[in-house]
Amino acid sequence: xxxxxxxxxxxxxxxxxxxxxxxxxxxxxxxxxxxxxxxxxxxxxxxxxxxxxxxxxxxxxxxxxxxxxxxxxxxxxxxxxxxxxxxxxxxxxxxxxxxxxxxxxxxxxxxxxxxxxxxxxxxxxxxxxxxxxxxxxxxxxxxxxxxxxxxxxxxx
Amino acid sequence: xxxxxxxxxxxxxxxxxxxxxxxxxxxxxxxxxxxxxxxxxxxxxxxxxxxxxxxxxxxxxxxxxxxxxxxxxxxxxxxxxxxxxxxxxxxxxxxxxxxxxxxxxxxxxxxxxxxxxxxxxxxxxxxxxxxxxxxxxxxxxxxxxxxxxxxxxxxx
Amino acid sequence: xxxxxxxxxxxxxxxxxxxxxxxxxxxxxxxxxxxxxxxxxxxxxxxxxxxxxxxxxxxxxxxxxxxxxxxxxxxxxxxxxxxxxxxxxxxxxxxxxxxxxxxxxxxxxxxxxxxxxxxxxxxxxxxxxxxxxxxxxxxxxxxxxxxxxxxxxxxx
Numbered sequence: 223x224x225x226x227x228x229x230x231x232x233x234x235x236x237x238x239x240x241x242x243x244x245x246x247x248x249x250x251x252x253x254x255x256x257x258x259x260x261x262x263x264x265x266x267x268x269x270x271x272x273x274x275x276x277x278x279x280x281x282x283x284x285x286x287x288x289x290x291x292x293x294x295x296x297x298x299x300x301x302x303x304x305x306x307x308x309x310x311x312x313x314x315x316x317x318x319x320x321x322x323x324x325x326x327x328x329x330x331x332x333x334x335x336x337x338x339x340x341x342x343x344x345x346x347x348x349x350x351x352x353x354x355x356x357x358x359x360x361x362x363x364x365x366x367x368x369x370x371x372x373x374x375x376x377x378x
Numbered sequence: 379x380x381x382x383x384x385x386x387x388x389x390x391x392x393x394x395x396x397x398x399x400x401x402x403x404x405x406x407x408x409x410x411x412x413x414x415x416x417x418x419x420x421x422x423x424x425x426x427x428x429x430x431x432x433x434x435x436x437x438x439x440x441x442x443x444x445x446x447x448x449x450x451x452x453x454x455x456x457x458x459x460x461x462x463x464x465x466x467x468x469x470x471x472x473x474x475x476x477x478x479x480x481x482x483x484x485x486x487x488x489x490x491x492x493x494x495x496x497x498x499x500x501x502x503x504x505x506x507x508x509x510x511x512x513x514x515x516x517x518x519x520x521x522x523x524x525x526x527x528x529x530x531x532x533x534x
Numbered sequence: 535x536x537x538x539x540x541x542x543x544x545x546x547x548x549x550x551x552x553x554x555x556x557x558x559x560x561x562x563x564x565x566x567x568x569x570x571x572x573x574x575x576x577x578x579x580x581x582x583x584x585x586x587x588x589x590x591x592x593x594x595x596x597x598x599x600x601x602x603x604x605x606x607x608x609x610x611x612x613x614x615x616x617x618x619x620x621x622x623x624x625x626x627x628x629x630x631x632x633x634x635x636x637x638x639x640x641x642x643x644x645x646x647x648x649x650x651x652x653x654x655x656x657x658x659x660x661x662x663x664x665x666x667x668x669x670x671x672x673x674x675x676x677x678x679x680x681x682x683x684x685x686x687x688x689x690x
Contacts, residue, residue, distance in 0.1 A: 239689035242628045246684050249621045273663050309405045316398045351429050372402050377395035465561045472554045507585050528558050533551035
């Protein structure tokens with residue numbers, strides 16, 4: 223956005239830099255759920271497509287096309303990331319452009335990032351509730367708090 | 379983007395402000411599907427994880443780990459939001475940056491937002507078809523219309 | 535972003551223009567999975583909601599509310615797009631704003647777009663592995679490569 227000279231100014235904007243950093247961290251964390259799903263599919267022997275088991279002995283194939291609780295758990299965690307991290311990135315971008323205080327913005331970004339990392343640990347590790355529920359709720363509240371500021375600039 | 383002084387100019391750009399407003403509304407609408415899912419899980423007694431039912435009497439637990447049609451309906455609605463609202467936000471951002479007329483842009487943003495709110499009512503309320511189908515199609519057409527303008531600036 | 539005069543400068547920034555182009559292409563490709571799902575639902579007779587089959591003869595309705603392997607395959611492909619294309623758009627936007635060389639940026643964007651188009655062909659066409667696996671991995675590697683550059687500008 224803006225031409226190269228102006229883009230360097232963007233990279234001098236601390237709030238936007240902080241947003242970029244934490245957005246990249248949570249998106250990368252979300253992307254790691256895919257290799258984790260692959261790992262569980264391989265170790266648990268639970269696949270979704272015929273072509274994924276075509277090299278296995280014919281008598282094993284049918285058994286390998288199944289859902290395994292560990293795989294489904296990681297997939298639910300991945301889905302929960304999609305449902306929460308993407309709204310954070312969109313609302314967070316608009317929030318960063320609305321010119322908040324750097325310290326307030328950092329508090330939002332760090333709380334969200336921490337809550338989602340803990341949420342993944344609680345989900346994949348099946349920690350007792352309400353650990354997962356509370357970390358999910360903290361992430362939601364941080365996003366709503368940023369949305370509240372964005373809504374002060376409403377143009378309907 | 380751009381440094382603080384320039385960011386205030388962003389907030390003086392009507393098309394971008396309008397985009398921010400409607401993007402925030404549809405993203406918040408999408409986020410509300412999560413508490414709605416939680417509400418249906420609790421009232422219908424249909425959970426997905428062992429640790430979510432660990433405080434229930436042992437003989438009830440197994441029965442509560444099930445799929446319930448009302449929960450699955452809300453989840454399908456949430457998934458449809460992910461599949462439609464996120465493309466709107468991405469294409470809409472590029473569209474807003476391409477400098478359209480304010481009135482044309484507002485028409486696009488309002489039609490999309492209205493169509494998705496109605497879509498949720500039609501889906502969760504199980505209204506007779508083609509109400510849900512038409513509202514889904516309207517949202518798709520609005521996004522394609524914005525994409526058409528974005529594609530006029532193609533750099534392949 | 536920035537006011538109209540400055541937005542035209544954005545449209546003169548080649549890297550951002552290239553990002554817009556390829557982001558629009560992969561998002562539109564992802565959106566096409568929805569009509570494809572609808573097509574398979576109609577031709578295979580496999581629906582998810584009561585109201586979608588309410589005009590069919592009463593004795594057929596129950597049979598039509600089912601999962602069909604071809605529909606599920608397209609839906610898994612759509613889900614894989616959500617899990618990979620959205621991270622590309624977010625990381626790609628931050629990458630484009632970090633001022634990379636145009637030729638390097640184009641290489642990233644084109645490789646990703648090509649890998650995802652091939653991934654869809656491999657998935658929907660059930661091509662023998664590892665065609666789908668390799669195209670998925672190429673897309674992931676391109677996104678990680680862009681994220682690596684974004685992370686050089688970290689502000690924690």
